[in-house]
Amino acid sequence: LPGLADLGVSVSPSSQAWRRADATRPPRDGHVALVSGPGLATGGGELGALAAAHKDPTVLTGPDATAERVLATIDRATLAHIAAHGTFRSDNPQFSSLRLADGPLTVFDLERLHRPPHRIVLASCDSGVMAPAGADELLGLVTCLVSLGTTGVLAPISPVNDAATVGFMVAVHAGLAGGLGLVEAARQAREKHADDALARATAASFLVFGA
Template identity: 30%
Template sequence: TQYYLGALYDCLLRPLEGLVGCRRLVVVPHCALHYLPFHALYTGTQYVIEQREVAYAPSARVLQQCLALPPRPAQRALLLGVPDEQTPLVRDEVITLAPMFPYAETLLDEHATQAALVARAGSADILHLACHAQFRPDNPLFSAIRLADTWLTVRDAYSLELSCMLVALSACETGMNVVSPGDELVGLARGFFSAGASSLLVSLWTVDDTSTATLMVHFYSQLRSGSSPSAALRHAQCALIQDLPHPFFWSPFVLMGRW
């Protein structure tokens, strides 16, 4: 794995080493590069995330919209969890995260319905959805997150009225999109950005239940201590590298939008 990540680094980022002397790299990919974890590229001695923060944006226009939204403190959180046989640790994840916020509401199991989400999401600074997800490359508008009573599709996400500083989609492939010929992305990220989120924490592939729960604890601990979302994710991923060094475990999640 490191060999290929190193080859990609040599091709994509090493020529820019003289220009990237900053603490944060913001990537606006093109075409197939939307599927690439730039933060996991390997320099030969380190992963990129060990050198600097990395944030992503689907386009310069979307990034501009996210940065124009007024910032909000991470005070009020809405956390939904729908565990199943594939994601048994979802309940523990939500219960562990809730005390990290001054005000947190948890919706677990049968209480995590679409109606409950719609009614409460608008007042949340942070929306955290931990559940099963499904990416539909054949019909990306029907990519969806499994709630207690239904699947929340991209179309449904469009209709949410959000003012969140962060939406975290703690599930498999929530950051996957179909890239149209005009480099327009269609997937869950587009739906939540359109609904008003300024930052998204989403995954590029199928995630491991245990490592995801651990990553989220590290991430929110840093966020509550005053770190920016991109700095919090960098800290969480670097912490995970120590125990789970293979990129499959520590690098599926990316921060999109406001960093």
């Protein structure tokens, strides 16, 4: 909606999911996890800039970014970031996935997390898309994470340009490292790219889900 263009907004799959996300607190021994999957136009080179914004982040790229290692790394993370090609399966949303070094990381895989990341950024096409299941349920990567206890997920609801996503992600992480919440960090990052049509359209594709 045009009237919400300059406001920070979060979307929740359900009132129950919002209450759970709002009540969740970050782990005391949490860490920052940064992941880059294969085949990105940028080659995952932006992770260096993202890592510089945080203290002692764990970074997985190239052949190290396997499904099992990524799951182990993002488990109990205060903040996780996954840059990867995403696939939404409208025929079976539980098989929606993120492409990693050794294959897809699916919703079923994420359900094996002991404690999901407190906040997560999915710089992955269509990773924010959800599909209805019955009268009152939505399925997809975002729904899975929020239902498991992730407080906030920043993810796109459409395909995004890899190169144009980089500047937006760097600005989001600068805000998070400076103490902003996910909603406000995303809002300020969008403002910084308001004069660039491609960057503005890319940033507008990302929504914050959760609380």
